[in-house]
Amino acid sequence: MATALFLMLALRKPLLLEGPPGVGKTEIALVVSELLQTPLIRLQCYEGLDVNAAVYEWNYQKQLLGIKLQEGSSLSVGDKEKHIFGPDYLLKRPLLQSITHESQSPVLLIDELDRSDEEFEAFLLELLSAFQISIPEMGTIRATHKPYIILTSNRTRELSDALKRRCLYHWIDYPSLEKEMAIVQKRLPQIETQLLTQVVAFVQDLRQQKLLKTPGISETIDWAESLLVLGHRELSQQAVRQTMGSLLKSVDDIRLVHHEAASVRYE
Numbered sequence: 001m002a003t004a005l006f007l008m009l010a011l012r013k014p015l016l017l018e019g020p021p022g023v024g025k026t027e028i029a030l031v032v033s034e035l036l037q038t039p040l041i042r043l044q045c046y047e048g049l050d051v052n053a054a055v056y057e058w059n060y061q062k063q064l065l066g067i068k069l070q071e072g073s074s075l076s077v078g079d080k081e082k083h084i085f086g087p088d089y090l091l092k093r094p095l096l097q098s099i100t101h102e103s104q105s106p107v108l109l110i111d112e113l114d115r116s117d118e119e120f121e122a123f124l125l126e127l128l129s130a131f132q133i134s135i136p137e138m139g140t141i142r143a144t145h146k147p148y149i150i151l152t153s154n155r156t157r158e159l160s161d162a163l164k165r166r167c168l169y170h171w172i173d174y175p176s177l178e179k180e181m182a183i184v185q186k187r188l189p190q191i192e193t194q195l196l197t198q199v200v201a202f203v204q205d206l207r208q209q210k211l212l213k214t215p216g217i218s219e220t221i222d223w224a225e226s227l228l229v230l231g232h233r234e235l236s237q238q239a240v241r242q243t244m245g246s247l248l249k250s251v252d253d254i255r256l257v258h259h260e261a262a263s264v265r266y267e
Contacts, residue, residue, distance in 0.1 A: 004170040005032065014128050014149035016164065019172035022216015025152040029109035032148065039106040041147070043094040045116040051123065055133060057091045085137040095124075096133060099143035108147040114156045121163055128166040177204055180217060187221050191228060198235040199224045203247070206257065212250040223247040 005028070008015040017025040033040035043054055092100065098108040113121065127133055131143035151167065153159060175183065181200045185191060203220045215223075226246040232239040244254045 001028075001170060001172070004168060007168055008148065008150070011168070012146050012148075014151060014167040016151045016153065016159070016167040016169050017172055018153045018155055018169070020174065020214060020216065021154050022214075022218045023172045023174060024217055025172055026109065026111055029107055029111075029150045029152075032150065033107040036107065036148070038104050038148075039101065040109060041094050041098045041101075041106050042109045042111060045110065045112045045114075045120075047115060047117065049116045049120050053093060054120065055093050055095045055123075056135060057093065058085070058137075059089050059091050062089050087138075090135075090138075095127060096141070098147040098149075099127070099131060099133060099141065101147070102144055105145040106147050108149045110149065110151045112154060113151050114153040114159060118160065121160055125162055125166065128163065174204075174207055175217065177201065180204070180220060183217055184221055184224050188224055188228065191224055192233060194234055195227065195232065196224070199227065202235065202240075206247075209256070211248070211253045211256070213248070213253065215247050219247050219249075 004015060007013070017028065019025055029042075030040060090096075094108070098106055110124070113124075128149065131146045132140050134140045174180075177200060180203070181196055184200060185196060200220060203215055203223070207214050223243060223246045226243045227235075227239060230239070230242060232243075241258060244257060248254050248257060
């Protein structure tokens with residue numbers, strides 16, 4: 001991971017992070033932004049995402065007002081159109097904001113790209129390869145300062161080869177027992193070793209089962225914090241039953257865990 005981030009910064013190439021949900025892909029962009037002390041611009045992808053929501057949109061109300069004010073002017077039609085379709089009437093969305101940032105290179109997070117449509121993915125190719133965006137009414141806008149681009153995907157669908165060729169790639173898997181314990185302890189330094197070990201070992205075992213939604217690291221932290229708030233210093237059947245909603249987000253998964261936890265002894 002450290003090498004992938006170093007190459008992203010040194011080569012100024014986009015970095016595509018793939019992995020299961022909840023392993024910290026989005027968190028990496030937040031950390032890079034803090035370390036570089038530069039703004040984070042985030043685009044949350046979803047099905048049906050289009051140019052108007054991701055790149056730019058014209059301020060139609062302001063344009064209409066501008067047309068009304070120019071009715072009695074001596075400007076030619078071409079000059080009027082050039083004025084109406086100028087920067088003053090442009091509403092910048094995350095992608096355009098990222099390449100027109102004036103003071104420094106921001107971090108652009110394109111989150112959960114696999115949720116968007118293939119058409120939008122194809123639109124990104126110009127930005128990822130040339131750090132520019134073409135707007136029909138204005139022409140091509142090139143980056144003032146090249147943004148550091150991080151894309152994330154949970155692999156709900158396969159991304160195109162054309163997009164992958166333009167990016168560095170890194171896969172993030174669930175952490176080992178020792179690494180996950182270190183992460184939880186970093187976030188919750190007050191947690192005692194016995195509870196920490198029990199919680200992480202329990203979650204690691206759950207990930208080997210066929211659940212509808214496998215818990216990620218963020219759920220492990222939420223669960224451990226919930227146990228601490230309720231005053232539990234070690235796992236028990238009661239503790240598990242009270243707090244499963246912090247770890248699992250499906251009633252079928254919770255019922256499965258409750259059934260199995262009934263036969264488990266916690267020491």
